[in-house]
Amino acid sequence: APRLVGMDPYDREDILRAMDFRGNNCARSGVDLALHDLLGKALGVSVSTLLGGHSRTRVPVAVEIAGGPPDEMAKHCAECVENGILAFKPKIGGFPQQDADRLKAIREAVGPNVSIRADANQGYSPKEAIRLCRLAEKYDVGLDLLEQPVPYWDLDGMAEVKRSVDTLIEADESAYTIHDVMNIIRKNAADVINIKIGKAGGLYNAKKIAALTEAAGLKCVMGTAFGLGPKIAAKLHLAASTAIVTDAVEFTEIIIHPTLSQEPYGADFAPPPDSAGCMPVPTGPGLGIELDTLLGEKYKFEVDLS
Numbered sequence: 001a002p003r004l005v006g007m008d009p010y011d012r013e014d015i016l017r018a019m020d021f022r023g024n025n026c027a028r029s030g031v032d033l034a035l036h037d038l039l040g041k042a043l044g045v046s047v048s049t050l051l052g053g054h055s056r057t058r059v060p061v062a063v064e065i066a067g068g069p070p071d072e073m074a075k076h077c078a079e080c081v082e083n084g085i086l087a088f089k090p091k092i093g094g095f096p097q098q099d100a101d102r103l104k105a106i107r108e109a110v111g112p113n114v115s116i117r118a119d120a121n122q123g124y125s126p127k128e129a130i131r132l133c134r135l136a137e138k139y140d141v142g143l144d145l146l147e148q149p150v151p152y153w154d155l156d157g158m159a160e161v162k163r164s165v166d167t168l169i170e171a172d173e174s175a176y177t178i179h180d181v182m183n184i185i186r187k188n189a190a191d192v193i194n195i196k197i198g199k200a201g202g203l204y205n206a207k208k209i210a211a212l213t214e215a216a217g218l219k220c221v222m223g224t225a226f227g228l229g230p231k232i233a234a235k236l237h238l239a240a241s242t243a244i245v246t247d248a249v250e251f252t253e254i255i256i257h258p259t260l261s262q263e264p265y266g267a268d269f270a271p272p273p274d275s276a277g278c279m280p281v282p283t284g285p286g287l288g289i290e291l292d293t294l295l296g297e298k299y300k301f302e303v304d305l306s
Contacts, residue, residue: 001301004031009038014206025176025201030106033201040286041260047287051241051259053206058278059239062087062115062248063255064224070105079110084277086116087248089147089224092132093123100135107141109120115248117221119147122173126157133165143285144247145192145221151300157188168192172223176200176207182213185216195245196225197234206238214244224250233287240281251279 003018012035019028025080036047048054062081065073065088090106099118106116122133129149136143145168148156152173159220162169170192175181176199184190193213200206213220222239225231232253239249254273273279282288 009035009042012039012204016202020201024102026198029198029200029202029231032204033197033234035204036234037230037286044285046281046283046285047203047237048241048242048281051203051237052242052243054281055243055245056240056274057281058274059236059281060087060248060276060278061085061254061273062089062117062250063092063107064088064119064250064252067091067093067102070102071101072103074109077106077114081110084273084275085255086113086277087117089117089119089250091121092118093120093149096124096128096132096135099132100139100141103136103141103143104139107139112142115144116142117144117147117170119172120149122148122151124149126154126160129161130164133161133167136167137165143167145170146171147194149176155184155187155189158184159187162189162191168219169219170194172196175209178205178212181212185212185218191218192221194221194223195222195238197231197238198225198227203234203238207242210242210244216236219247220245221247222249224252227254229289230287233282233289236279236281237287248277254279 004015007015015035016028016032019031036050040047040050065076073090080088088106090102092102103116103118119131129146133146148168149161149169153176158169158171158174168191171184171190172194175184175193181193184193193209195206195209197203197206200209210220220242222235222245235249239245255265
């Protein structure tokens with residue numbers, strides 16, 4: 001922090017390079033979000049405008065589904081569909097046959113027009129991941145993608161899965177930095193890159209990752225990343241301003257922890273998804289949110305920069 005005092009907030013790249021130490025992505029993302037909010041408010045424009053404008057003003061919402069018995073997971077998805085949610089990411093990993101049964105039950109419960117992604121959270125070996133994908137094809141699950149099927153370090157294994165199945169393979173834990181993504185591209189290890197603002201180290205690096213992904217002819221999705229209001233608003237702005245991000249964006253945090261995502265910023269900027277399963281992009285300057293100073297008092301603390 002002392003290195004940043006006195007720097008010009010317009011010099012975003014210089015500031016972020018001054019903090020570019022491996023392993024502090026989330027801390028850097030906090031400074032990055034503050035810079036974008038500050039510049040937007042100073043210029044009277046939204047963060048979306050700073051990042052490239054609007055490809056859309058409403059963002060479809062996807063939610064994660066915790067692992068469990070097939071009927072319980074299917075019931076949860078069906079309830080969400082009744083509330084307008086049309087995209088899901090069930091948590092699986094470790095047991096291909098049981099996981100395929102879970103995905104089959106979800107598809108039967110939600111019908112053919114709902115997006116289903118699956119997140120293995122590094123839970124398979126390459127051969128197990130291939131078996132899961134083939135079972136999903138056999139059961140006509142219509143799986144949009146399989147996220148991080150193997151351990152993050154096993155890019156060769158992930159490339160093997162990608163070569164062996166028709167299901168799109170997504171990198172999440174393997175894809176933190178621009179260098180990680182470049183290695184994935186070199187290894188031809190994924191079809192899709194999961195961008196998370198905290199994981200990338202902020203909006204600035206997230207846009208770089210999106211550009212790399214686009215240049216390589218891959219797809220981008222944006223995943224769940226639990227956090228307070230600024231992170232939720234920032235994700236909406238990033239999704240709105242990045243043309244390559246066309247699918248639903250994961251906002252499990254809004255569904256599971258609405259108080260965490262809204263307080264102390266109020267609920268206006270992050271209302272529940274509408275009947276079409278979408279959330280509006282904030283329109284005010286900066287991130288489009290304002291701190292409620294009374295609510296914010298309980299979060300207040302002092303930092304010694306001496």
